Amino acid sequence: MIDANATAFDLPSDVEIQIRRTLAAPRALVFDCYTNPEHLPNWMTGPPGWTMPVCEIDLRPGGTFRYVLRGEGAAEMTLTGTFTEVRRPLRLVATETWGPGFPETLNTVTFEAAGSHTTVTTLVRYPSQSARDAALQSGMKEGLEAGFTSLESYAQGVTLPPVPDMRLELVPVPVADVDRAIGFYVDLLGFHLDHDIKPNDDVRVTQLTPPGSACSIVLYKNLPGLDLPAGTLRGLHLVVADIHKSRELLLARGVEVAGVDDMGGILYAAFTDPDGNTWLLQEIPPRP
Template sequence: MPVTSVESDTEALTMTLIADFAVGPDRLWAAFTDPRQLERFWGPPGWPATFDAFDFTVGGHAKYYMTSPQGERAGGAWEFTAIDEPRGFEVIDSFADENGEPLEGMPSMRMVFSFEATPEGSRMTNVSRFDSLEALEQVVAMGAVEGSTLAMNQLDAVLQGLREFAQGKGTRLEVLSDQHVRITRLIDGPRELVWRAHVDPDLMRQWMLGPDGWRMTTHEVDRRVGGGYRIAWAPEPGTEGEPFGFDGEILLLDDPRRMVQTEHMTGTDFPSTVNDLSLYEEDGATLLTLLIEYPDATTRDMVLATGMIDGMEESYRRMERVVMG
């Protein structure tokens, strides 16, 4: 994890985040000044950012919004006040309405991004300066420390490139908090086809099976926001195990980039999870990221102990072999 510290100073009215990376300052500069790269890490997991304006000039503005798993939007705006390529830049950062205009009653802050070389690569220092202690405490209470840490810890995949970051490493699990885990897998194939593999019933039956010896017996999906679904599996003759299935509701669809749905084990009183799937393509390969929100750490650990990750890896291997060809 690249973030090494996040500290608030109530006397100086600042919040300072420091992160270290195994790339040079020029590469960091490129990531923070390209809106398409910013979109991959600026929002924390579950709240990805979309920049719909980015005038990178002194006096220019950037406008963005972050989208929750339920489709809610939270807007933000930057005004660029200083640019010193490739050492850093400064912005006034504001909460914004749907038109990108600063929200009245919400604090603005002056953010300074600095990039410097280190023996191991580079260091990014982000200092946010507030007008009052009340503004600092308000932003911290809204989860800025946790959110900014989770957001910046997504940067490694952006800086290294998908294939260098993930190829050959299989299905990877990261425990982000008591309630959240992130699962990533590089699929050697285009995003459009990976998306189809997740929504086309005929393709799903070919790969979404877990270990060998299982078959999909039910696939009922109302593929729209608010639609319900039910999927079930059963073991083939001679394979041990009991039939099981999941049901839930689709919360968000952004074809072919993102799909969010609840997931509940059919026929049980187990609580539902929220599964947030996103796909990003680079150089003909697709990084699949699944962010799962559990109700608590106990449920998280119980589910992970079932061997879920191993079963997912078997399925993803099958997808590459059968669907990607």
């Protein structure tokens, strides 16, 4: 292992360098600092006194990036590359080169969340051992250490956009026969039929709501974007106040509800619809 203050450097092979650093910032923010042109020029500026006046990023597989760093006088460095994998906020893979005379590397960066901290691991693969060794003698370690310190300091003054309020409104339930399913959910389970519309001859959308629920289900036929095979929904929960009473009521209405299981103090009773979609009644008794 090669030590450089808080950043760990390892040599996993003759042509690779692995860099690991844990930052006091949440993963989503660290990922944005790596990939958003609004953030990157504020911390990745190179040697003291340098700036990044050009930061172009096309963040997608096959997209390219171009960073131009400038110092005093005519000093300038240009970093370019192409993204081959983008998995927000988990992983980035991209080629990278500093221009003519410099080798092209393949960089794999992973972002691992640990509470309010993020561990960034970068694996840099060089075309040869000599190219790898030359990079180690170039001041790379000191430059990366300074960059991580700058990133951590910058991230302290940045906040992520607030999360919007989101309500779960509809759960798609894949069925083969909408009319048969309506008979089960309305006539036996007592769901309320909210809407039953046919935008055209081929498409049908039916919304139903369980008694006392703020969330509904949707039965559909040929609805674009939903191609789940009938009967593949598993374990959707219906929370009830008294599972034994609720089970008896549903049995009396013709719903074949299994016996009540105690799973560590939480009670469940399962049933299926005519297509084989599975449901669970759930009761969470109040704790002492």
